[in-house]
Amino acid sequence: MSHTEAELTAELIRDLLREQHPDLADRPLGLGARGWDNQLWRLGEDLAVRLPWATESADALLLKEHAWLPALAPHLPLPVPVPQRLGEPSERFPRPWIVTTWVPGTPADRAPVTRAADAAGALAAFLTALHRPAPAGAPVGRGRAGALADRAKGFAEQLAKATDLGLLPDPDAVRAVWEDALDAPPWDGPPLWVHADLHPANILTADGTFCGVIDFGDLCAGDPASDLAAAWVLLPDGATDAFHDAYRPSPDSATLRRARGNAAANALGGLLIADAGERGLPGGKPTWGPPAQAALRRLTGTRHS
Known part of the structure; x- marks a missing residue:
């Protein structure tokens, strides 16, 4: 992970706002979160500033959100961060x-x-x-x-690493879920x-249920199975069937296998990222452990320590 040479401070961000969006520059400003690719700073009550600070790909992800998310957001039933302004590269921040927009709530890894x-x-x-057909030109x-x-190579590497670290009580059960998915029709x-x-x-x-979805940097046109996977990772035990009953159109067996x-x-x-956090390694997030363990237990029927 390579971080930007410029240290992201409230002073720097306020200077950038004064240069390009002066009508916003005097709003209260405070650090909201440091993500994989971006830092999020809350700007007043209803806005946020997102700036890339890690990975070269972060620039393209932000520009993609700015290009596509404003048209999608009005059709979504949960709040999402809708781009309002674009900040251009400058001498102060290249x-x-x-x-x-600011989306209130607590990330589900900290408040399931x-x-x-x-x-x-x-x-x-x-x-x-x-999950609607994406237009021509969509990423x-x-x-x-x-x-x-x-994903096969990455899965094999992560499975081997998790096995070597003793994080999986039954690696073969995890492998079986994966291989069944690979065999499913595309x-x-x-x-x-x-x-x-x-x-x-x-x-x-908020209040025990979902209240918003953030970080659309990977937004793209693809297989809905990539998102339907969230039912096993985000929902409590016993809720997956209710999700599938409510989702439309009802997913077929091949889609569910994928x-x-x-x-x-x-x-x-998520299990490996949590383990890295437990060992104090850069980029590790211990709070990702419980949902990852629960998901693997639901998928395999085995209990994780």
């Missing part, structure tokens, strides 16, 4: 940045849902609304939103809009 039926319905309604899904075979419908990164830190909760494989791969990645 990368693009955006001003978005407790109202299972409400959360299942909210997630199903959100994905039903999002094409790869990795998590592409063919499962594209998506043969039109490429649909997918979020493609619905891990617990990218969906917000979704299970994506869920296993996503949970495996």
Whole structure:
């Protein structure tokens, strides 16, 4: 992970606002979160500033959100961060940045849902609304939103690492879920809009249910199974069937098999990120452990320590 040479401070961000969006420059400003690619600073009560600070790809992800999300947001039943302004690269900060609406809530890795039926319905309604045919020119899904075979090498490496670290009570059970997904027929419908990164830190909760979805940097046209995987990772025990009953159109067996494989791969990645956090390694997030363990238990029927 390579961070920008410029230290991101409130003073720097306020200077950038004065230069390019002076009508916003005097609002209260405070650090909201440091993500994989971007830092989020709250700007007043209803806005936020997102600036890339890690990975070269962060610039393109922000520009993609700015280009596509404003048209999608009005059709989504949960609040999302809608881009309002674009910050151009400058001498002070040589990368693009955006001003978005602020979405209140607590990330689900820190505040899991407790109202299972409400959360299942909210997630199903959100994905039903999002999963519409994407227009020509939409970014094409790869990795998590592409063919499962594209993830095979990464899955094998992560499975081996998690096994070596003793994180999995039954690696063969996890492998079996993955191999069954690989054997499932591929998506043969039109490429649909997918979020493609619905891990617990990218969906917000309040009062025991979901209240918002954030970080659309991986937004693309692809296989809806990549998002349907979230049912196993985000929902409490016993809520997956309620989600599938509410989602439209009802997913067929092949799509559910691919979704299970994506869920296993996503949970495996979350388990390793949590382990890195427990050991104090850079980029580690201990709060990702419990949802990853729960997802793998649901998928395999085995208990994780």
